[in-house]
Amino acid sequence: MNDVGKSPGDDGSRAPQSQKATVERLTKAREIVDLAWRDLPPTHRALLEAIGADKFDVVDQPLGSTVNALLISAGLSVAALDEAEFDDSVGIWIPSLRVMLVNASHESLDGLDARSFEAAIARIAWHEWGHALRARAITT
Ligand SMILES: [Zn+2]
Numbered sequence: 001m002n003d004v005g006k007s008p009g010d011d012g013s014r015a016p017q018s019q020k021a022t023v024e025r026l027t028k029a030r031e032i033v034d035l036a037w038r039d040l041p042p043t044h045r046a047l048l049e050a051i052g053a054d055k056f057d058v059v060d061q062p063l064g065s066t067v068n069a070l071l072i073s074a075g076l077s078v079a080a081l082d083e084a085e086f087d088d089s090v091g092i093w094i095p096s097l098r099v100m101l102v103n104a105s106h107e108s109l110d111g112l113d114a115r116s117f118e119a120a121i122a123r124i125a126w127h128e129w130g131h132a133l134r135a136r137a138i139t140t
Pocket of ligand 1 (some may be wrong): 127131139140
């Protein structure tokens with residue numbers, strides 16, 4: 001560990017600590033989704049790639065607002081999208097963007113040990129990819 005990048009007056013207590021925990025959780029979740037992708041049956045993986053559904057991202061914020069921002073920046077804003085409804089979701093599949101998102105900071109993942117966290121993230125990813133193989137609407 002070194003102090004490079006620390007701001008003046010930063011004593012390393014609460015705020016930076018929780019920020020570090022958030023970054024570690026996000027990094028871990030990304031690794032797990034990556035592994036979950038490689039654990040998919042090759043035929044399913046090929047199918048997802050063929051329909052362009054092999055993109056995914058792990059974020060640390062509510063999914064409703066994240067999805068809205070993505071849709072708007074892609075010029076696909078849907079006025080009717082209820083952010084609150086999707087903010088409760090831990091995973092989401094967005095057909096119009098062909099992307100699957102996981103919210104690693106979702107409260108349902110709080111306090112899980114490493115094993116349970118890994119199982120939960122992998123299950124979410126597989127569930128959403130299952131939707132990708134079928135669904136034409138935004139699903140969680
Ligand atoms: Zn679902």
